[in-house]
Amino acid sequence: MVEPANTVGIPLNHAALLKDELDIVIPTIRNLDFLEMWRPFLQPYHLIIVQDGDPSKTIAVPEGFDYELYNRNDINRILGPKASCISFKDSACRCFGYMVSKKKYIFTIDDDCFVAKDPSGKAVNALEQHIKNLLCPSSPFFFNTLYDPYREGADFVRGYPFSLREGVATAVSHGLWLNIPDYDAPTQLVKPKERNTRYVDAVMTIPKGTLFPMCGMNLAFDRDLIGPAMYFGLMGDGQPIGRYDDMWAGWCVKVICDHLGLGVKTGLPYIYHSKASNPFVNLKKEYKGIFWQEDIIPFFQSAKLSKEAVTVQQCYIELSKMVKEKLSPIDPYFDKLADAMVTWIEAWDELNPATKA
Numbered sequence: 001m002v003e004p005a006n007t008v009g010i011p012l013n014h015a016a017l018l019k020d021e022l023d024i025v026i027p028t029i030r031n032l033d034f035l036e037m038w039r040p041f042l043q044p045y046h047l048i049i050v051q052d053g054d055p056s057k058t059i060a061v062p063e064g065f066d067y068e069l070y071n072r073n074d075i076n077r078i079l080g081p082k083a084s085c086i087s088f089k090d091s092a093c094r095c096f097g098y099m100v101s102k103k104k105y106i107f108t109i110d111d112d113c114f115v116a117k118d119p120s121g122k123a124v125n126a127l128e129q130h131i132k133n134l135l136c137p138s139s140p141f142f143f144n145t146l147y148d149p150y151r152e153g154a155d156f157v158r159g160y161p162f163s164l165r166e167g168v169a170t171a172v173s174h175g176l177w178l179n180i181p182d183y184d185a186p187t188q189l190v191k192p193k194e195r196n197t198r199y200v201d202a203v204m205t206i207p208k209g210t211l212f213p214m215c216g217m218n219l220a221f222d223r224d225l226i227g228p229a230m231y232f233g234l235m236g237d238g239q240p241i242g243r244y245d246d247m248w249a250g251w252c253v254k255v256i257c258d259h260l261g262l263g264v265k266t267g268l269p270y271i272y273h274s275k276a277s278n279p280f281v282n283l284k285k286e287y288k289g290i291f292w293q294e295d296i297i298p299f300f301q302s303a304k305l306s307k308e309a310v311t312v313q314q315c316y317i318e319l320s321k322m323v324k325e326k327l328s329p330i331d332p333y334f335d336k337l338a339d340a341m342v343t344w345i346e347a348w349d350e351l352n353p354a355t356k357a
């Protein structure tokens with residue numbers, strides 16, 4: 001049986017790393033009491049709360065946290081017609097928080113994710129580990145069998161080319177979950193009582209050319225390096241699928257990171273995921289995605305970006321054209337999604353004008 005940590009008595013982290021260079025983005029439909037447990041680790045940071053659902057509802061935020069909150073009225077006011085690319089009634093709305101942030105780094109977490117305990121019983125400061133992951137290089141071109149070579153007490157193993165040991169900049173840090181694992185609905189239905197109790201003490205770079213299923217509930221990234229590609233695809237109200245928003249972003253991000261020579265890491269840190277969402281509701285959201293992805297994955301595996309695509313925006317627009325051409329025949333949804341990808345970039349560039357070089 002795995003339990004969340006007890007953080008009562010842990011002193012506030014006054015030496016919080018990247019305190020003024022990182023925003024924490026939380027999508028929510030409920031009061032944010034869960035922050036109480038995270039207070040020692042997260043209170044020094046600025047929060048961007050993206051309130052989904054009914055904008056007239058008041059979201060209670062615990063005392064002492066510095067935050068800005070955006071509801072659907074705010075999103076519509078700020079983006080105007082471009083707000084159509086931001087999902088409604090789905091956690092995908094969180095990507096609006098990435099767009100309005102002005103910081104270099106983002107950490108995004110769900111409101112049913114709590115502080116995990118490591119095998120020694122120590123409370124895991126997930127944000128601290130994500131920051132370590134992002135500030136350390138990645139090694140996507142050659143797999144290091146001792147996992148993260150930049151970690152204290154590890155290194156590159158014999159046979160690892162010295163020409164590759166400098167590594168590349170890390171764009172994404174993908175964390176994991178104890179207790180309720182991020183399973184799809186069919187797996188949840190078959191294994192309703194399965195809990196993840198396995199704490200694997202490893203961080204590894206996902207090799208170039210390999211896609212991965214990016215989960216949005218415990219995720220950090222370098223907004224300057226990959227922010228414009230972190231569009232959580234159109235889901236929720238009025239859309240034929242749900243719970244593929246983070247997956248869509250992860251596939252686009254990985255293709256672009258591979259093209260631009262950026263790294264993506266997965267592994268530590270763990271959070272404690274407390275709530276299993278309803279598998280039947282999830283099945284309704286996921287079922288089209290489950291068979292569409294058998295075509296979507298080969299599409300991303302074979303996606304080739306041109307050498308002229310040297311910025312994330314250019315890569316993303318190229319990808320959107322490929323989506324429109326190659327995935328729209330599957331379903332008109334992909335035509336709409338391709339358009340939403342372009343709208344997202346237009347909105348991103350409007351809110352984040354390129355600074356004069």
Ligand SMILES: O=c1ccn([C@@H]2O[C@H](COP(=O)(O)OP(=O)(O)O[C@H]3O[C@@H](CO)[C@H](O)[C@H]3O)[C@@H](O)[C@H]2O)c(=O)[nH]1
Pocket residue numbers: 026027028029030051052053088089090091092093109110111112182215216217242243244245246275276277
């Ligand atoms: O309509 C909604 C529903 C929820 N939210 C907020 O989004 C996150 C995740 O919600 P929840 O924990 O209920 O969902 P899960 O099934 O556990 O996780 C899914 O969310 C994604 C991962 O983040 C992924 O699609 C699934 O793993 C909470 O903060 C809710 O408050 C929302 O904004 N709108």
Ligand SMILES: [Mn+2]
Pocket residue numbers: 110112217273275276277
């Ligand atoms: Mn959850």
